[in-house]
Amino acid sequence: METNRQKKIGNxxxxxxxxxxxxxxxxxxxxxLVISVSKVSVTTDLSIAKVYLSVFPQSKADEILEAVRxxxxxxxxxxxxxxxxQLRKVxxxxxxxxxxxxxxxxxxNALSGKENPIENRDLLDKRKKS
Numbered sequence: 001m002e003t004n005r006q007k008k009i010g011n012x013x014x015x016x017x018x019x020x021x022x023x024x025x026x027x028x029x030x031x032x033l034v035i036s037v038s039k040v041s042v043t044t045d046l047s048i049a050k051v052y053l054s055v056f057p058q059s060k061a062d063e064i065l066e067a068v069r070x071x072x073x074x075x076x077x078x079x080x081x082x083x084x085x086q087l088r089k090v091x092x093x094x095x096x097x098x099x100x101x102x103x104x105x106x107x108x109n110a111l112s113g114k115e116n117p118i119e120n121r122d123l124l125d126k127r128k129k130s
Contacts, residue, residue, distance in 0.1 A: 002041065009087065010040040013049055016082045020075055021053075021068070032057070035064060038098040042091055049091040052098035061097050068095050 002010070014037050021035045034056040041050045053068065055061040068075070072093055080090040 003044070006042045006044065006046070009046060009091075010042050010049070012083060012086055013042070013051070013079065013091075014040040016079055017051060017075070020078050020082075033060065033064070038100070046089075047091055049093055051093055051095050053095060054098045054101065058102070065095060065097050 017037045017040065021037065025033055025035060034054075036054045037051060038054045039052040041052075042048070053061075053065065055064045072095070076090055076093055079093075083090060
């Protein structure tokens with residue numbers, strides 16, 4: 001369970017990372033791309049921050065994640081310039097793709113009957129006979 005301090009630091013990092021990433025998208029003139037930071041969770045010793053990115057369109061998610069990971073030192077430097085009055089040390093950033101929206105969509109489709117396993121047996125995982 002996160003402490004209040006971890007939550008506050010996560011919120012500060014999240015807000016500034018959104019500004020940095022969206023600023024880079026606008027600065028480079030990339031159109032039809034939305035990057036948002038859905039969650040930042042910080043470890044108890046405040047040394048590592050796990051950053052979850054949502055990318056739209058989803059087809060570019062892997063490409064964007066790779067680009068962000070290669071530019072992590074630059075992103076961390078920009079972040080340190082923004083939060084230097086709030087944090088002594090900026091945590092190391094580890095980026096992940098947030099696929100919770102896809103998961104929610106699958107559940108929604110299953111509940112609305114679009115992917116009804118009773119009507120379509122192929123949707124069910126095959127049981128292994130032991």
